[in-house]
Amino acid sequence: MSAPKLNVADVAGLARLSLTPEETSKFTAQLSQILAHMETLGQIPTGDVPEVVPPAQPVLRKDVPCPSLPLDVVLSNAPAQNNDLILVPKIVE
Amino acid sequence: MSLAHETLASLRRRLSTKEIHSRDIVKDLLTEIGAREKTVHAFTHIDEKAAFAAAEKADPSLPLGGIPIALKDNLNALGDPCTCSSKILEGYRAPYDASAVARLRQAGALFLGRTNMDEFAMGSSTENSALGITRNPWDSTRIPGGSSGGSAAAVAGRLAIAALGSDTGGSIRQPAALCGCVGLKPTYGRISRYGLVAFASSLDQIGPLTRTVEDSAILLSALAGHDPRDNTTDLRKPETFLAKPTGSVKGLRVGLPKEYFLPGMNAETEAAIRSASQWFEKNGATLVEVSLPHTPAAIAVYYILATAEASANLARFDGVRYGRRAVDPKDLLDLYQRTRSEGFGPEVKRRIILGTFVLSQGYADAYYRKAQKVRGLLRQDFESAFTKCDLLLTPTSPEPAFPLGERTQDPLKMYLADVFTISTNLAGNGAISLPCGFTKSNLPIGLQLIGPRFGEEKMLQAAHAYEQAHDFWKRMPPL
Numbered sequence: 001m002s003a004p005k006l007n008v009a010d011v012a013g014l015a016r017l018s019l020t021p022e023e024t025s026k027f028t029a030q031l032s033q034i035l036a037h038m039e040t041l042g043q044i045p046t047g048d049v050p051e052v053v054p055p056a057q058p059v060l061r062k063d064v065p066c067p068s069l070p071l072d073v074v075l076s077n078a079p080a081q082n083n084d085l086i087l088v089p090k091i092v093e
Numbered sequence: 094m095s096l097a098h099e100t101l102a103s104l105r106r107r108l109s110t111k112e113i114h115s116r117d118i119v120k121d122l123l124t125e126i127g128a129r130e131k132t133v134h135a136f137t138h139i140d141e142k143a144a145f146a147a148a149e150k151a152d153p154s155l156p157l158g159g160i161p162i163a164l165k166d167n168l169n170a171l172g173d174p175c176t177c178s179s180k181i182l183e184g185y186r187a188p189y190d191a192s193a194v195a196r197l198r199q200a201g202a203l204f205l206g207r208t209n210m211d212e213f214a215m216g217s218s219t220e221n222s223a224l225g226i227t228r229n230p231w232d233s234t235r236i237p238g239g240s241s242g243g244s245a246a247a248v249a250g251r252l253a254i255a256a257l258g259s260d261t262g263g264s265i266r267q268p269a270a271l272c273g274c275v276g277l278k279p280t281y282g283r284i285s286r287y288g289l290v291a292f293a294s295s296l297d298q299i300g301p302l303t304r305t306v307e308d309s310a311i312l313l314s315a316l317a318g319h320d321p322r323d324n325t326t327d328l329r330k331p332e333t334f335l336a337k338p339t340g341s342v343k344g345l346r347v348g349l350p351k352e353y354f355l356p357g358m359n360a361e362t363e364a365a366i367r368s369a370s371q372w373f374e375k376n377g378a379t380l381v382e383v384s385l386p387h388t389p390a391a392i393a394v395y396y397i398l399a400t401a402e403a404s405a406n407l408a409r410f411d412g413v414r415y416g417r418r419a420v421d422p423k424d425l426l427d428l429y430q431r432t433r434s435e436g437f438g439p440e441v442k443r444r445i446i447l448g449t450f451v452l453s454q455g456y457a458d459a460y461y462r463k464a465q466k467v468r469g470l471l472r473q474d475f476e477s478a479f480t481k482c483d484l485l486l487t488p489t490s491p492e493p494a495f496p497l498g499e500r501t502q503d504p505l506k507m508y509l510a511d512v513f514t515i516s517t518n519l520a521g522n523g524a525i526s527l528p529c530g531f532t533k534s535n536l537p538i539g540l541q542l543i544g545p546r547f548g549e550e551k552m553l554q555a556a557h558a559y560e561q562a563h564d565f566w567k568r569m570p571p572l
Contacts (some may be wrong), residue, residue, distance in 0.1 A: 011450045016408075018430040034508075048124070050466070052164060074188065077184075089422050
């Protein structure tokens with residue numbers, strides 16, 4: 001496979017990042033070089049190799065309710081709050 | 094002698110006999126910090142008052158009673174900042190203790206200093222910190238390694254007795270090697286990551302940076318064990334590592350992976366590693382040549398999987414619940430985009446974009462799934478190597494500390510600094526780096542021993558035997 005054209009501005013939008021024109025052009029050059037390096041994986045035969053399983057077997061705990069952090073502690077880090085709620089810009093008209 | 098120059102093991106003995114008090118250690122550390130922190134810049138935050146208050150209450154009968162420990166700035170400790178060296182976590186105060194921090198606290202430790210790092214642990218030089226660079230105590234024109242560069246520089250520079258770091262692709266071992274201290278990345282599942290700000294969850298491990306292997310074993314013993322809050326932690330019973338040092342490597346089969354000794358590698362590094370392997374042979378170990386054939390693919394696999402996981406893990410930094418928020422957003426999308434664009438530095442943005450891309454529709458099969466399969470092959474390489482040997486011996490880093498600024502404009506070259514450490518994260522094995530020599534210009538060189546999964550005891554025994562037969566660990570950096 002040959003390195004695909006990565007549209008940096010589009011992908012940044014998916015990741016909720018807005019880039020300056022300088023960042024976009026710099027990242028485009030750098031990421032195309034990095035992707036070209038990643039292309040080397042295409043040469044490794046992996047026909048029937050399964051995708052990796054987690055390195056540790058997950059240990060599940062009993063599904064019992066436990067106390068969470070107190071509300072005032074959680075809210076203490078919120079950038080804007082009122083009436084025990086975190087304030088955000090309006091999302092519905 | 095200043096108590097800041099002593100090992101954790103020695104201070105522990107002297108505290109338990111009441112020969113010294115915890116406040117004396119805090120005082121001596123602060124004197125060293127006052128003298129050299131301006132140059133080294135190992136820390137992002139120091140709370141002297143809290144450290145002295147904790148020292149007064151210290152209980153020397155506990156295993157770590159009264160021992161000050163520095164924490165990498167991505168570990169939550171109740172009430173303290175936890176910036177991940179990023180502007181996006183400005184003003185955040187941890188509302189709880191990470192499980193690793195809680196275990197150290199229960200064992201009697203106190204915390205002095207939060208250490209600088211590459212932003213969100215993304216980097217190999219600590220130059221990606223939004224809070225300023227850290228300098229190598231052996232040569233202030235050079236990088237300390239990364240991402241736990243602050244922890245390594247603090248321990249090597251006698252500004253901390255020991256520190257915790259995190260290792261996703263070498264972030265404990267590589268800075269330990271470049272600063273001349275001991276860095277341990279335990280087996281995946283050994284230590285709970287609850288409260289560690291997640292970078293790549295299938296790779297992240299917490300581990301100690303210390304002056305000696307014995308100190309590393311003491312901290313591992315306190316940190317290891319199952320935690321219901323991290324379901325990847327293993328259920329095996331707690332153990333005391335290196336409880337009875339054998340001081341011997343007799344009968345040990347030491348594997349030398351041929352892919353880790355490449356033509357054109359740094360000559361002084363290669364000579365130091367060859368000489369270390371000869372020491373093992375002279376002392377009764379057998380050297381076995383082994384092959385980890387998929388090693389050349391490790392960097393590509395890692396930077397696909399780690400960035401994919403990071404793009405998901407870092408989605409939580411959106412300016413809503415904590416940390417920085419953009420001023421006067423016009424709507425929710427603007428709040429997200431401006432908060433993240435103003436808050437994240439270039440390397441974090443680059444990796445989020447790469448990770449988003451390799452998971453995106455049309456590309457996930459070619460990149461993400463392909464990398465997961467090659468990761469499986471890498472793991473098989475290790476399993477097969479460990480049928481022929483007990484430990485692997487390799488360089489930790491292909492070269493000693495490089496000059497500040499040398500690679501900041503060339504991310505791919507920076508990524509290649511992790512070539513000898515990344516595979517163990519992908520395979521899940523534990524590994525330790527310890528000093529094994531110095532270059533002619535007096536820069537430390539690190540030796541890496543890799544064990545089979547949950548093989549830390551054998552690894553620590555061998556590392557301890559090697560360390561005690563040499564005096565590299567006793568050397569003091571000039572700064």
